[in-house]
Amino acid sequence: MSAGAQRERKPRADVQRNRAALLETAQRHFLQHGVGTSLEAVAKEAGVGPATLYRHFPTREALLAAVLQTRSEELVARQADIDQLGDPAEALEQWLRAMEEYFSAFSGLPDPLMAAARAQEPDNPLTIPCHILISATDQYVRAAQLAGRVRASVRGHDLFLAACSVAWIKGTGTEEESLDRLRTLIASGYRRQDTQA
Amino acid sequence: MSAGAQRERKPRADVQRNRAALLETAQRHFLQHGVGTSLEAVAKEAGVGPATLYRHFPTREALLAAVLQTRSEELVARQADIDQLGDPAEALEQWLRAMEEYFSAFSGLPDPLMAAARAQEPDNPLTIPCHILISATDQYVRAAQLAGRVRASVRGHDLFLAACSVAWIKGTGTEEESLDRLRTLIASGYRRQDTQA
DNA sequence: ATCAAAACGGATGCTGCCTCCGTACTTGGT
DNA sequence: ACCAAGTACGGAGGCAGCATCCGTTTTGAT
Numbered sequence: 001m002s003a004g005a006q007r008e009r010k011p012r013a014d015v016q017r018n019r020a021a022l023l024e025t026a027q028r029h030f031l032q033h034g035v036g037t038s039l040e041a042v043a044k045e046a047g048v049g050p051a052t053l054y055r056h057f058p059t060r061e062a063l064l065a066a067v068l069q070t071r072s073e074e075l076v077a078r079q080a081d082i083d084q085l086g087d088p089a090e091a092l093e094q095w096l097r098a099m100e101e102y103f104s105a106f107s108g109l110p111d112p113l114m115a116a117a118r119a120q121e122p123d124n125p126l127t128i129p130c131h132i133l134i135s136a137t138d139q140y141v142r143a144a145q146l147a148g149r150v151r152a153s154v155r156g157h158d159l160f161l162a163a164c165s166v167a168w169i170k171g172t173g174t175e176e177e178s179l180d181r182l183r184t185l186i187a188s189g190y191r192r193q194d195t196q197a
Numbered sequence: 198m199s200a201g202a203q204r205e206r207k208p209r210a211d212v213q214r215n216r217a218a219l220l221e222t223a224q225r226h227f228l229q230h231g232v233g234t235s236l237e238a239v240a241k242e243a244g245v246g247p248a249t250l251y252r253h254f255p256t257r258e259a260l261l262a263a264v265l266q267t268r269s270e271e272l273v274a275r276q277a278d279i280d281q282l283g284d285p286a287e288a289l290e291q292w293l294r295a296m297e298e299y300f301s302a303f304s305g306l307p308d309p310l311m312a313a314a315r316a317q318e319p320d321n322p323l324t325i326p327c328h329i330l331i332s333a334t335d336q337y338v339r340a341a342q343l344a345g346r347v348r349a350s351v352r353g354h355d356l357f358l359a360a361c362s363v364a365w366i367k368g369t370g371t372e373e374e375s376l377d378r379l380r381t382l383i384a385s386g387y388r389r390q391d392t393q394a
Numbered sequence: 395a396t397c398a399a400a401a402c403g404g405a406t407g408c409t410g411c412c413t414c415c416g417t418a419c420t421t422g423g424t
Numbered sequence: 425a426c427c428a429a430g431t432a433c434g435g436a437g438g439c440a441g442c443a444t445c446c447g448t449t450t451t452g453a454t
Contacts (some may be wrong), residue, residue, distance in 0.1 A: 049403030165362035189386030246434030
């Protein structure tokens with residue numbers, strides 16, 4: 001009441017119920033079948049018609065972005081822990097691993113992520129999250145550089161790409177051992193004064 | 198004649214014509230629309246029915262492998278040049294670039310390539326080529342290691358993965374400048390006694 | 395209880411994949 | 425030149441997924 005400016009109706013109950021059901025089901029399907037999973041199947045299993053899914057999430061990316069929202073928040077939460085670390089090199093390392101896990105949430109995720117990172121598509125719902133991640137990476141890189149632990153030529157964007165690549169390779173089913181070797185290679189690439197193995 | 202063992206008929210003329218037309222058209226479509234291009238469209242433009250395409254090439258990978266055959270030979274030819282180089286480190290570098298270009302022939306190519314590299318699918322027509330490339334890379338790596346120019350911990354397979362990653366990123370439309378930065382990062386990762394930039 | 399706005403979902407048209415099967419073509423022999 | 429046997433062809437068709445339209449139902453407000 002009072003001088004209330006909210007002239008709008010209260011949002012309908014079924015909207016929220018359907019949205020929640022869609023998100024829940026979509027997450028399960030993305031986990032099981034990758035980002036290319038059938039949206040029709042998601043709708044059916046969520047107990048709604050296809051049109052309802054498309055009304056809530058006009059594109060596959062929109063649905064993906066919404067499902068990813070939860071995980072993004074987990075990532076932000078992790079940042080707090082990482083920032084506690086005294087060693088900026090260690091912080092960067094952990095941050096990269098955290099990003100890589102985020103990128104590996106669903107098989108096939110790196111592709112739409114890269115498409116969004118390239119930006120120039122301001123309506124892509126994944127673009128904003130991507131740029132936030134790149135900025136964050138750059139922060140960690142700069143801190144480590146100030147401490148003399150990372151080569152001066154490295155930028156956050158480079159390591160964003162590297163983490164995305166590793167996640168992509170992981171998604172193709174490569175063995176964990178090969179991934180570790182690749183991670184080591186990359187780490188040798190950005191670190192300063194490392195032991196020439 | 199003579200003690201001829203060739204009891205077989207001469208292969209029909211239309212078979213070869215159709216095969217050639219299909220390969221030619223497929224290459225164009227792969228170039229323009231990536232490896233995911235519509236096979237139906239390829240068949241139609243080659244002037245044959247869908248069944249003919251599938252009879253010649255039972256799977257998309259089979260067609261892809263056949264189209265790639267030409268380019269594979271170019272790659273092998275390049276090896277001769279590269280082997281002429283006195284410097285094994287330089288040779289490795291050029292070999293990696295050559296592989297990367299090969300992987301970037303069509304957009305989307307790295308995915309089926311990685312799937313084949315993981316092997317365990319002996320009937321995948323791309324598996325053999327992949328393993329040949331990995332072996333070749335290992336040769337170059339070992340030579341460079343003997344010359345003390347590459348870290349001892351690095352293996353050919355690692356750099357195969359790295360080259361594949363770069364090609365994948367290139368395929369997503371990333372700017373060439375970013376790619377160069379990534380290549381530099383990787384090079385710093387495998388080289389010994391480099392100038393800590 | 396009633397109304398209008400809001401949301402729903404089945405039906406639909408489209409594209410691409412892949413296979414079956416009747417037909418047409420090529421080869422080798424006469 | 426012709427024929428028979430075998431080979432390859434290609435249109436038709438079933439299936440799955442995408443995305444949209446529009447008549448119907450649900451919902452919140454009065």
